[in-house]
Amino acid sequence: MDTITHTMLGAALFSRTGLAGGLRGAVRRNGSPRLVDWTFWAALFFGAFPDVASLGIHLIPRLLLDGYGMWRDIPPYIFTLYRCTHSLVIIAVCLLFVRLLFRPLFIPMLAWPFHVITDVFTHGPGRFQTPILYPVSDFKYAGVNWWEHPEITTTAWAVTVAFWMAILGLRYWNQISWKRELEKTQRMIRS
Numbered sequence: 001m002d003t004i005t006h007t008m009l010g011a012a013l014f015s016r017t018g019l020a021g022g023l024r025g026a027v028r029r030n031g032s033p034r035l036v037d038w039t040f041w042a043a044l045f046f047g048a049f050p051d052v053a054s055l056g057i058h059l060i061p062r063l064l065l066d067g068y069g070m071w072r073d074i075p076p077y078i079f080t081l082y083r084c085t086h087s088l089v090i091i092a093v094c095l096l097f098v099r100l101l102f103r104p105l106f107i108p109m110l111a112w113p114f115h116v117i118t119d120v121f122t123h124g125p126g127r128f129q130t131p132i133l134y135p136v137s138d139f140k141y142a143g144v145n146w147w148e149h150p151e152i153t154t155t156a157w158a159v160t161v162a163f164w165m166a167i168l169g170l171r172y173w174n175q176i177s178w179k180r181e182l183e184k185t186q187r188m189i190r191s
């Protein structure tokens with residue numbers, strides 16, 4: 001999948017503003033809304049990380065300088081980085097460290113393995129096939145190339161929009177019914 005879709009899906013699923021916040025969303029312990037939800041930015045970051053920390057190192061400067069021959073002459077170390085950032089083995093080790101050392105980052109960081117799992121099915125045979133078991137095994141699943149199937153990106157965007165509408169709608173409804181309950185109890189106490 002393309003990096004922007006990965007980033008959007010990562011934030012939708014693994015931030016408190018998104019699914020990980022449940023019906024309450026990004027709130028403090030006392031229930032008041034957080035103005036800045038750091039988990040949103042962390043999940044965005046980890047959604048993009050596998051591509052930015054590998055291909056991005058090569059492509060971004062080229063794009064800014066001349067934009068020509070971007071996909072040619074990619075140095076071998078970029079492919080090594082690509083294998084590392086797209087390996088579930090390496091991700092598992094990193095997640096274990098984060099779980100032990102800084103637990104609040106664990107859920108937003110799941111945007112990283114989610115990126116890799118969606119890549120497995122949306123990258124066909126070739127140099128960008130996803131090396132999920134690197135460096136333990138060379139196994140690669142033959143998915144279909146997302147750039148040859150625009151319906152993959154359209155579906156992902158439609159699902160993301162539907163998801164945001166559903167979760168924001170549910171939270172709004174939850175808040176209204178909670179307020180009604182509170183008013184009812186207050187009236188009962190007064191009478």
Ligand SMILES: [Zn+2]
Binds near residue numbers: 050051086115116119
């Ligand atoms: Zn990727």
